Amino acid sequence: MAGPVDFRPSRRGMLGFALAGAITGGLGTRAAQAQRIATKARIIIIGAGAGGTALANRLVQRLDGAQITLIDPRAQHYYQPGLSLVAAGLKPAGYVVSRTTDWLPSGVTLIAETATAIDPETRTVSTENGQTLGYDFLVVAPGLVLDHDAIEGFSLDLVGRDGIGALYAGPDYAAKTWQAASRFAESGGIGLFTRPATEMKCAGAPLKHTFLIEDIASRGGARGRYEMHYACPQPVLFSVPIVSEKVRMLFGQRGIASHYGHTLTAIDPGRKTARFETAIPDPATGTVVKSAAEMPYDYLHVIPPQRAPAVIRQSGLSWADKWTDQGWVECDMKTLRHLRYPQVFALGDVAGVPKGKTAASVKWQVPVIEDHLVAAIQGREGTQTYDGYTSCPLITRVGRAMLVEFDYHNNLVPSFPGVIAPLEELWISWLMKEVALKATYNAMLRGRA
Amino acid sequence: MKELTFGTLIAVFEEIFGRGLFWAMVLVAAAVTLAYLYVLIRDRALSMRKFLWAQLSMPFGAILAVVFVQRMTHSGLRDIGGPIDVIVLLGVAVLGAVGSAILVYTVQSLMRPPRSRQKP
Numbered sequence: 036m037a038g039p040v041d042f043r044p045s046r047r048g049m050l051g052f053a054l055a056g057a058i059t060g061g062l063g064t065r066a067a068q069a070q071r072i073a074t075k076a077r078i079i080i081i082g083a084g085a086g087g088t089a090l091a092n093r094l095v096q097r098l099d100g101a102q103i104t105l106i107d108p109r110a111q112h113y114y115q116p117g118l119s120l121v122a123a124g125l126k127p128a129g130y131v132v133s134r135t136t137d138w139l140p141s142g143v144t145l146i147a148e149t150a151t152a153i154d155p156e157t158r159t160v161s162t163e164n165g166q167t168l169g170y171d172f173l174v175v176a177p178g179l180v181l182d183h184d185a186i187e188g189f190s191l192d193l194v195g196r197d198g199i200g201a202l203y204a205g206p207d208y209a210a211k212t213w214q215a216a217s218r219f220a221e222s223g224g225i226g227l228f229t230r231p232a233t234e235m236k237c238a239g240a241p242l243k244h245t246f247l248i249e250d251i252a253s254r255g256g257a258r259g260r261y262e263m264h265y266a267c268p269q270p271v272l273f274s275v276p277i278v279s280e281k282v283r284m285l286f287g288q289r290g291i292a293s294h295y296g297h298t299l300t301a302i303d304p305g306r307k308t309a310r311f312e313t314a315i316p317d318p319a320t321g322t323v324v325k326s327a328a329e330m331p332y333d334y335l336h337v338i339p340p341q342r343a344p345a346v347i348r349q350s351g352l353s354w355a356d357k358w359t360d361q362g363w364v365e366c367d368m369k370t371l372r373h374l375r376y377p378q379v380f381a382l383g384d385v386a387g388v389p390k391g392k393t394a395a396s397v398k399w400q401v402p403v404i405e406d407h408l409v410a411a412i413q414g415r416e417g418t419q420t421y422d423g424y425t426s427c428p429l430i431t432r433v434g435r436a437m438l439v440e441f442d443y444h445n446n447l448v449p450s451f452p453g454v455i456a457p458l459e460e461l462w463i464s465w466l467m468k469e470v471a472l473k474a475t476y477n478a479m480l481r482g483r484a
Numbered sequence: 485m486k487e488l489t490f491g492t493l494i495a496v497f498e499e500i501f502g503r504g505l506f507w508a509m510v511l512v513a514a515a516v517t518l519a520y521l522y523v524l525i526r527d528r529a530l531s532m533r534k535f536l537w538a539q540l541s542m543p544f545g546a547i548l549a550v551v552f553v554q555r556m557t558h559s560g561l562r563d564i565g566g567p568i569d570v571i572v573l574l575g576v577a578v579l580g581a582v583g584s585a586i587l588v589y590t591v592q593s594l595m596r597p598p599r600s601r602q603k604p
Contacts, residue, residue, distance in 0.1 A: 125558055434563030454568055462559060462569040469557045471496060478495035 071099040074412050079160055079168060081150045081346075082176035083107035085115075085480065086383035086397045088138045090174060092482030093405045095140040098412070103143040106150045106162060107177075110135055112480075113206060114473055116394050119240055119430065121209035122202035123247040124217055125469075128210040138480045150177070153350035155376040172408055175347060175364055176382040179236065179392070182340045187301035187310075189337055197304045198224075198334045202244060203236065216244075216334055220252040223260030224333025227309060229299045232268035233340040233361050236384055236392045239427035239439070241265075242272065242282060244336055249289055250432040263290065264330065266297035266311060274390070275445045278429075281458045285431060297328065299337065307332055343385050352379065354387045363387030368443065369420040370407050371400055377411075380404045388423065389443055395426035398479045424448060428468035436464040513583075520586050523593035531598065538589040542581035549580020 078094065080087045083105045094103055117131040139145055148162040153173070161167045181203055183189060193199045195211025198219060202209040219226055226248060230241040245265050252261050265272070265286065272286070272293060273279040286293055294311075301310040311328045341361070347353060348362035352373065355365070364381035365374050368388050373379035382400055384392045391400065400421050407417030423443030430436045438455050440448050449457045455464060478484035498506050524530065553576050554560055564570060 432563065434557075434559035435565055456566060456568075459566050461565040462563040463572050465559060465563065466557055466572070469559075474496040474498075478492065478498075481495070483495045484492045 071097060072409060072413060073099045074101050076171045076412050077102045077169060078104070078172045078174070078408070079170040080105045080174045080176060081107070081153070081160065082178055082383070082385075083109070083135050083139065083145060084112070084176060084178050084383065085394050085476070086176040086401060087174070088112070088135075088480045089397065089401045089482055090176070090382060090404060091143050092138070092140050092480065093401060094408070095142050096482060097405065097409050101412075104146060104168060105139065105143060106146045106148060106160065106168075107135060108147050108149045108163075110147065112138060114476060115236070116468075116472060116476065118202050118206065118209045119243045119247070120469070121206060122200065122212040122216065122244060123251065123433070124213045125433065128206035130473075131206045131209075138477075140482075150346050153346060153352065155350065155352060155373075155379055158378065171378065172411070173379045174382055174404060174408075175352065175379065175385055177344045177347065177385055179341045179384040180344050182342055183337075185340045186299055186337060188304065189302050189339075193304055198307065198332060199302070199304065200244075200334065200336045201338070202240070202336070203338055212336070216248050216336075217251070219257065219261065219334035220248060221256040222333075223252070223257035224262075225331055226252070226261060226263045226334045226336075227330055227332035228263070228265045228336045229297075229309070230267045230269075230338050231340040232298045233342065234358065234363065234392065235338065235341045237427065238274060238392075239429045241267070241336070241338055243430040245291060246285075246289070246429075246431045247433060248334070248336075249291060262292070264292050264294060264332075266294040266299065266309075266330065268296065268298040268314070270295050270316075275439070275441045275447075277445075277447065277458070278439050278441070281437070282429075285460075294330075296323075300327075302335065302337070307335075309335055341384075347385055352376070352381075358387060369403075369422070370417065371404055371421060372407060380408065388421075390423045390425050390441075391421075393425050393427065394476055394479075395440075396424060398475075398484070399424040401479070426450075428464055428472065430465065430468060431460045432465075434465055435460040435462060436468050437461070438464040438467060516587055516590055519594065520590045523590060523597075527593065527598055529598075531593070534589050534592045537592060538585040541584045541588040545584025545587075546577035546581040549576050549583070552580075 078101055080091055087105055091103055091105055094101065112133045112135045114131040117126060120126040121128055121131060136145065146162060148164055150160050151163050152161040159167050159169050183191060191204055191208060194201045194204065194208045195214045198215050200212030200215045202212045228241060228245040245263065249263050271279040272282045296314040297311040299309055300312050309330050309332055311330065313326045313328050314323050317324050343353060343362035347364060352364050353362040364385050364387050366372060366381040366386055367374060371380050371382060371386055373381065381387065382404055383397050403419045403421045406419040410417035426440040428436045429439050437458055437460055439457055440450060442448050447457050449455065455461065475484055501509065550573060564573060
């Protein structure tokens with residue numbers, strides 16, 4: 036059958052097509068911004084990390100005339116979720132580093148000094164060079180400190196040498212961690228991975244590092260010549276039971292041995308031995324028996340105990356009856372507002388709430404604090420609440436991850452139910468971590484996500 | 485994700501590629517699309533000969549797109565873990581295929597316009 040060689044669409048058809056496109060394109064336009072609120076409030080934010088920066092950007096959009104001051108001596112901003120990738124040789128150290136000032140909006144003041152004292156009674160903050168600033172509202176978001184000295188025999192100079200890694204310590208140490216880990220992945224031996232007994236940033240990171248190094252070793256020169264051990268003080272692998280069980284199964288499949296009730300207390304780099312305080316329930320009586328144990332290693336990953344900065348612990352803002360060795364800020368779980376000083380909010384790692392020391396938590400916490408702070412300026416009560424949302428793209432291989440999201444109640448709260456299964460190892464979850472996460476994080480810093 | 489609005493999506497893409505590169509890519513895509521519409525309107529016909537070449541380029545575009553994405557993300561076919569991964573992979577392939585078809589068709593039309601209009 037002979038037909039026309041050319042296809043000739045009608046003009047009306049083309050116009051209809053163009054119109055449909057234009058309508059679809061317009062669907063996503065954002066609603067107009069709410070009107071800015073005129074105020075002379077003095078707001079101090081201690082810390083210009085993920086939380087402080089994101090909040091400052093959002094407050095500037097909401098408030099007109101507020102005096103917003105950030106106090107943070109750190110010139111560099113670290114994209115901390117990227118440290119796991121640096122420590123696995125997937126990104127260079129520079130991937131996580133930017134300048135603090137790159138993210139701050141105009142109209143805020145940055146004091147590049149350490150806050151040395153907070154007096155919540157007189158509502159003042161003092162800095163290292165002797166400035167004393169009064170505030171109407173204070174947001175404490177200084178992050179946390181890594182207590183490396185708590186591990187006898189360990190110092191940061193050791194990282195990258197003699198099979199020792201410590202990826203939490205910053206981008207350069209994460210890169211050095213990869214130097215040590217890659218030697219293990221090539222030559223094999225015993226890999227020993229730890230986590231601290233205290234609350235910690237991103238409880239998924241110790242697992243990610245274990246999974247990644249195992250995966251790289253299984254493809255590298257060490258194939259068939261290495262063993263993997265994961266030692267943790269807790270009786271489980273993850274605080275959310277359903278996730279913990281999944282990780283337990285994956286560890287089983289990958290041949291990673293778990294040692295529960297093991298708290299790293301000391302290392303002997305000369306003998307390549309780690310010492311643990313152990314607390315293991317007696318199988319017969321169920322009572323916990325405390326003891327000590329030594330384990331050899333060829334590669335050791337150290338994550339030290341983590342605590343609130345000294346200025347927080349000395350200010351009287353910490354919980355008196357919880358986490359007394361760590362000093363997290365006493366605040367309402369839902370509003371992050373201090374329970375004794377309503378002008379004070381705690382944001383990010385330093386907040387004394389059961390979960391939420393991740394950037395994803397910060398993203399959920401910032402709008403809640405913004406809401407309550409702006410409401411307080413207007414003389415009303417805020418309405419938004421934080422329910423402990425935390426997200427962890429739990430990497431299980433180079434190329435695969437589980438997008439684990441949960442709340443205070445240990446419920447899984449998947450963002451894409453029915454599409455991205457939370458407990459399935461997926462390429463798309465890896466793509467999110469590798470490609471989209473930093474972008475989302477940066478958009479959050481700018482107050483746009 | 486807390487809220488996925490169009491504005492957030494733009495912000496995310498700006499951050500992935502950098503503001504300059506992202507908008508440059510948008511402009512290139514828009515320019516190719518406009519050029520495609522231009523040759524369609526100019527010629528008032530879809531040349532089946534050019535369309536055949538465009539179709540032949542589609543598998544190469546598909547494979548190139550998949551390889552590009554895998555190279556950029558340190559991953560490979562062994563990482564496909566579930567149905568959604570297959571859908572994403574096919575989506576990337578389809579985008580590459582359609583993109584290369586439009587590009588090849590447009591380039592042919594721009595370089596070799598029809599010699600003479602068909603007489604009525």
